[in-house]
Amino acid sequence: MIKSYKARRIISNTVIYILLGGLGLIWISPLVYLILHSFRGGKAELATTIIPQSWTFDNYAKIFNPPDPNVVNFPQWFMNTFIIAIFSCIISTLAVLMVSYAFSRLRFKARKPLINIGMILGMFPGFMTMIAIYYLLKVMGILSMPRVALIICYSAGAGLGYQISKGFFDTIPRALDEAATIDGATKNQIFWKIILPMSKPILVYTVLTSFIGPWTDFILAKIIVGAQGPENYTVAIGLQKLVGQEYKAQHFREFLAGSVIVAVPITALFLFMQRYYVEGVTAGGVKG
Amino acid sequence: MKYIDYVQLNPFQKIWYNLKQFFKALPSNIVKICKAIGRFFKKLFVGIGKGVAGYFTRFVKGDWATKLSYIIMGFGNMMKGQIIKGCIFLATEVAFIAFMISFGANKIYNLGFFNNGKIGFREKGEYVRTASGAREYLPPDDSMQLLLYGVMTVIIIALFLVIYFASVKSAYKAQQKVAAGEKLPTFKEELKQFGDEKFHVTLLAFPSLTISIFTILPLIFMILIAFTNYTEKTPFFQWVGLQTFADIFQSSGGASKGYTFVELTKWTLIWAVCATVLNYILGMVVALMINKKGIKLKALWRTLFVVTVAVPQFVSLLLMQQMLEGNQFGAFNQLFEQLGWLPTNADGAVQYIDFLGNANKWVPRLTVIVVNIWVGIPYTILITSGILMNIPADLYESATIDGAGPVRTFFSITLPYMLFVTTPYLITTFIGNINNFNVIYLLVGDQYSMDLHNAGYTDLLVTWLFRLSQTTGEYNLAAAIGILVFIVCATVSLLTFNLTKSAKNEEEFS
Numbered sequence: 063m064i065k066s067y068k069a070r071r072i073i074s075n076t077v078i079y080i081l082l083g084g085l086g087l088i089w090i091s092p093l094v095y096l097i098l099h100s101f102r103g104g105k106a107e108l109a110t111t112i113i114p115q116s117w118t119f120d121n122y123a124k125i126f127n128p129p130d131p132n133v134v135n136f137p138q139w140f141m142n143t144f145i146i147a148i149f150s151c152i153i154s155t156l157a158v159l160m161v162s163y164a165f166s167r168l169r170f171k172a173r174k175p176l177i178n179i180g181m182i183l184g185m186f187p188g189f190m191t192m193i194a195i196y197y198l199l200k201v202m203g204i205l206s207m208p209r210v211a212l213i214i215c216y217s218a219g220a221g222l223g224y225q226i227s228k229g230f231f232d233t234i235p236r237a238l239d240e241a242a243t244i245d246g247a248t249k250n251q252i253f254w255k256i257i258l259p260m261s262k263p264i265l266v267y268t269v270l271t272s273f274i275g276p277w278t279d280f281i282l283a284k285i286i287v288g289a290q291g292p293e294n295y296t297v298a299i300g301l302q303k304l305v306g307q308e309y310k311a312q313h314f315r316e317f318l319a320g321s322v323i324v325a326v327p328i329t330a331l332f333l334f335m336q337r338y339y340v341e342g343v344t345a346g347g348v349k350g
Numbered sequence: 351m352k353y354i355d356y357v358q359l360n361p362f363q364k365i366w367y368n369l370k371q372f373f374k375a376l377p378s379n380i381v382k383i384c385k386a387i388g389r390f391f392k393k394l395f396v397g398i399g400k401g402v403a404g405y406f407t408r409f410v411k412g413d414w415a416t417k418l419s420y421i422i423m424g425f426g427n428m429m430k431g432q433i434i435k436g437c438i439f440l441a442t443e444v445a446f447i448a449f450m451i452s453f454g455a456n457k458i459y460n461l462g463f464f465n466n467g468k469i470g471f472r473e474k475g476e477y478v479r480t481a482s483g484a485r486e487y488l489p490p491d492d493s494m495q496l497l498l499y500g501v502m503t504v505i506i507i508a509l510f511l512v513i514y515f516a517s518v519k520s521a522y523k524a525q526q527k528v529a530a531g532e533k534l535p536t537f538k539e540e541l542k543q544f545g546d547e548k549f550h551v552t553l554l555a556f557p558s559l560t561i562s563i564f565t566i567l568p569l570i571f572m573i574l575i576a577f578t579n580y581t582e583k584t585p586f587f588q589w590v591g592l593q594t595f596a597d598i599f600q601s602s603g604g605a606s607k608g609y610t611f612v613e614l615t616k617w618t619l620i621w622a623v624c625a626t627v628l629n630y631i632l633g634m635v636v637a638l639m640i641n642k643k644g645i646k647l648k649a650l651w652r653t654l655f656v657v658t659v660a661v662p663q664f665v666s667l668l669l670m671q672q673m674l675e676g677n678q679f680g681a682f683n684q685l686f687e688q689l690g691w692l693p694t695n696a697d698g699a700v701q702y703i704d705f706l707g708n709a710n711k712w713v714p715r716l717t718v719i720v721v722n723i724w725v726g727i728p729y730t731i732l733i734t735s736g737i738l739m740n741i742p743a744d745l746y747e748s749a750t751i752d753g754a755g756p757v758r759t760f761f762s763i764t765l766p767y768m769l770f771v772t773t774p775y776l777i778t779t780f781i782g783n784i785n786n787f788n789v790i791y792l793l794v795g796d797q798y799s800m801d802l803h804n805a806g807y808t809d810l811l812v813t814w815l816f817r818l819s820q821t822t823g824e825y826n827l828a829a830a831i832g833i834l835v836f837i838v839c840a841t842v843s844l845l846t847f848n849l850t851k852s853a854k855n856e857e858e859f860s
Binding site: 071074075078079081082085086088089090092093095096108109110111112157160161163164168170173176182183185186187188189190191192193194195197198201214215217218219220221222248249250251253277278280281285298301302305314317318321324325328329330331332333336339340 | 640660672727733
């Protein structure tokens, strides 16, 4: 009896290993394809075989040192995105922390109505307002400074993403605030000296998500800089252009190499913060 | 059913019971929500009424300085010694009047109240003689800009009114304090309050300003656009009321707007259900396999899947688009060709599968659903892994002793338990899928069908909205669809979200 139970377990585990192996292979293979083909040499720009026949570093050399910077200027795109990401990260983090702290720890008359307004605003599809934002930026004259325009776009509405860090602040005992108030601390001091130092996980999460945002966003950037010159592109727009019909036949491998360069650091950051990500999502969306 | 009976049900029956209760309670919940909305408006009007009443009683009870500050803002504060505060109020008033005279009044005038609902006055460009006699061309009015300025002016007026009422209140308060013999706070002391009692004002001022300008203003503007006839071809436009919505709902077959709307709404719902349910169940199965006792290298397996989430979507989806191409360059077609799965035509040439093309209605739709499984399962694995570990192990043990196989265990224990715990997550995912722009747009790119109005068969309502505003410039139609999508999402979340625990237990920890 024991033997057969053991045998059954071995069989079922083997089946699971095979299934997991197969599925894992399927899941990872497109990314392996991406990396393999980013090193593909030879004359043909587009892939004619699944496994590349010759190998080279040329694609990476080309992407770092563009022969024709007026068409493909990856270093510039990378710098643009980096600058935008840094600034919008700082502004968004501040906005998110300020709003979530106010909604979580402070009590004032307009709190509930403001929370409800925030929830309702979040339910409108974001693409609806984009065309209006575009015109607004144009009227304000900011559109001629695409980086500033994008920073504004990414960080202006950031305060609405307060739910996750509000959930975190909600779990800090109120007794701390009360004790500090008795000791004569103002609410401003409580925020900076007591709550913020305790909120490292949520701080890391907010900083990382708002830093990654501009790297992965496609649609806002497309509307703001899509019609402008290539020197203003972000990586997402630039790389998308490279697989467009007019450029694909000459630049497909550069797209692959550029994608790898963008994907590696973002992937590393995400893997590093996946614990916070899960905590964040489950805190807001799962009842326990 | 009493609580004791409920506890004795097995998890599956519990779910079924809750589901029944939900639909039983649905009508009364709808009534409740309507009542809540009614109460909100009642509260709003009562509040406004009280404000107006207070406004007049303060005028009656006020001394001459307070009365004068109804016209000259901040006058009362200045007379009571709060010079800086009074000056700020006065400066606001002066700035507002200057703004209205030089700019605002004209923009309100242009909003169409005086020209049969047309926004602006100069319908066509015209030549005029200037004072010096030269001919000058005046382009037609840009209604879009005028409407934008108009909305901006209205918001500024609203903000000014808030400050105006605050100033009147502040003047009266100062008068009362002086009458009671109290010392008025100096400007410095009042500033200090923003670090303490009024800290929320400090914290919320900057975010609310940016949100008002870049979220609320555009939103109001686009909602208004839905009631105009604004398209790229009519830069001079007018109010048309509900005409745009009427266009959507009159279904006259062919490639009409109405037909497209119905077709894409059906597909959006099918997509949202498939994407949510498939990803949820399949993701959970994989998570269970990874977390099964005795399986080694758990971290490796999990990372293998999670990497697909971590890679930016524009990279993974654009790559997929290239791999799915319907010719000899697409990796999938190459693979199928080598495996000999592709049919050949009469000349012996291989026929490649056009995965994303719109020649067939269901091939691209199936493709996006399958690709979405690739994108979505890792999310489910990430989210559910932790919760799956919390299912009491004795449930599984007793099930095994009773002779239940893995399939039976999954459907009788795991799924009911998970459904019970993750309902809110499922609802958010469902709404997220209705709005899932990236997967469709980045994966499919620009594929159009002749049978639809500026859309392909794989388009969701939100991608259609995007195409309408970006490629053909039918802004009014796009805005109307946006409003409809909002109504659907808001109803779903209101009906389900407010009933779950997480909304009610906000104060549990504090």
